[in-house]
Amino acid sequence: MHFKEKLKENVLLKPYTTLGIGGLASYFVDADREEIIFEAIKWANKEEKELFVLGGGSNLVVADSGFSGLVLHINTRAIESNYKDDKVFVTLASGENWDDFVALAVKNNWQGIECLSGIPGKVGATPIQNVGAYGQEVKDTITEVQAYDRKLEKLVSFSNQECDFSYRQSFFKSQAKDRYVILKVTYSLSLNTPPRLNYPELKKYVLENISSTPTLLDIHESVLRLRRSKSMVIDAQDPNSRSVGSFFMNPIIEEKKLNLIKEKLLKEGVNDNIPEFAAREGMVKLSAAWLIEKAGFKKGYQKGRVAISSKHALALINKENGTAKEICLLAEEIQEKVKEKFDIWLEPEAIYIGFNK
Ligand SMILES: Cc1cc2nc3c(=O)[nH]c(=O)nc-3n(C[C@H](O)[C@H](O)[C@H](O)COP(=O)(O)OP(=O)(O)OC[C@H]3O[C@@H](n4cnc5c(N)ncnc54)[C@H](O)[C@@H]3O)c2cc1C
Structure with a gap:
């Protein structure tokens, strides 16, 4: 089938996303061959339509009003x-x-x-x-x-x-x-x-529970177990996995700034060790999940029909019939509180589609 025969109109995007949120795509094509991709691009350019490339929809917040251009759904296999x-x-x-x-x-x-x-x-x-x-x-x-x-x-x-x-x-x-x-x-x-084990949490889990000489299969299974315990594997039976995974990126800030934050926290009588990870020279990576919890959000915090996962502070979930608007409001509330407490603006890892930003 050629592009024109495969082209559909008004396709609901919600089922194509792991968050289960999103309105209609004005145009939608399922590309199971590269030729369809080429034709779709040519068509969108000629018709002056916006084009969005959709994979598995696992990192997307699609607007409730949908997307007014062409969604190119990639389905090529080889x-x-x-x-x-x-x-x-x-x-x-x-x-x-x-x-x-x-x-x-x-x-x-x-x-x-x-x-x-x-x-x-x-x-x-x-x-x-x-x-x-x-x-x-x-x-x-x-x-x-x-x-x-x-x-x-x-x-x-x-x-x-x-x-x-x-x-x-x-x-x-x-x-x-x-x-x-x-x-x-x-x-x-x-x-x-x-296998090489660089990540402390995984290394500890494998050495304590599996073997001191793990196979690739041991690592694969251990990662899946750890991820499942945090609802970071898609599971239709687990509403905590109705997410985009980590909603925000771990912020990378200057070491100087981290020292100022530590001083401020000490003055406030907070004596927590801020988890920090190596980044490029003079910089340090912080845990967004830690910042969110310390800014006052508990896992499971709900706002309307969306929430913070009860298993992981970095995952925003669609509890049931939530909307993109609700997700955005929750994300903004988190960003503002973290900014207020730590002077750090959390940048979304998720990609917003169909919003006029
Ligand atoms: C439960 C869960 C756990 C997750 N865990 C992790 C994790 O541990 N680490 C991590 O990095 N991510 C994680 N993610 C995020 C997500 O799975 C990844 O970013 C993934 O690579 C997105 O793939 P996708 O095919 O679903 O892309 P989509 O969400 O469909 O698209 C994401 C972006 O990629 C673009 N894109 C997709 N395909 C193409 C293409 N062929 N050409 C050009 N652009 C394209 C889209 O336009 C969009 O900008 C997680 C998500 C969920 C739901």
Whole structure:
């Protein structure tokens, strides 16, 4: 089928998001072949319609009023692997399910993405925010990103360096926002390499509960267990997982500023150790979840039909029939209280679609 035959009008976006929120897309196309992607882009350019690229919808807040342009739903499928020396280079179409790929890598003993188990969404979105968890980020394994330039309507390829990855950030999310549709991603995974445990919480869990010489499968299962305990794995039976995962990014601030915050807290008689993590020189990364709780929000805090997850302070959830407006109001309340208490503005990790901002 060609693009025109597949093009639909007034499609409800709610079911395409993990938050279960969002109004109608004026136009919607399900792209199961790259040709549909190319035709969709050409059509949107010609008709002067806005275009939004939708993967698994697991990092989105879609407006209640929906999206007035074309939603391009990526559903292309293909996996190819090439062995070279002690590595395997796996190239996947952007519509492949990320977690299925992680499971395949673990099964084949391909090391490098096992800590990224249980993350929802599709392969094509992983370079966008440099998906990461439990001490691994996709920037450590991506070697090439193949994309379609929406402006020049041509194929392009990016090396790892050109993707300009950093914490939850990339070239595609910053300078080149909305410029490219990612078509294929290549990951380089190691053969016969034992797992590396960099993340203290995971390391402790594995060493205490599993083994001092864990396999990739041990790591995969441990990550899934830890994530489930925080409702960070999508589960239809678990309303705490009706979220976008972490709603805010962990803030990276200057060390000087952290010292001022510590002084202020001491004056207020608060003697807590602020959890801090290494970042680039002169900077320090703080835990957004810790800041939220210390700003006075308890896990489970509810506002209208949305809430903070009762398992994780960083996840905002849709309890039942919540709206994007309610999510925005809750997010703003959190941002304002954290700002008031710590002089830090939490930036959303979630992407807002259809809002006039
Ligand atoms: C329960 C839960 C746990 C999570 N845990 C984590 C975690 O541990 N670590 C983490 O990093 N994230 C986490 N996330 C967030 C989310 O899963 C990731 O950001 C994921 O990569 C989003 O993939 P997606 O396919 O759902 O993208 P979508 O939500 O559909 O889109 C996200 C962004 O990527 C763009 N995009 C998607 N596909 C393409 C493409 N082919 N070309 C160009 N642009 C594209 C979209 O336009 C949008 O801007 C979690 C989410 C949930 C719900």
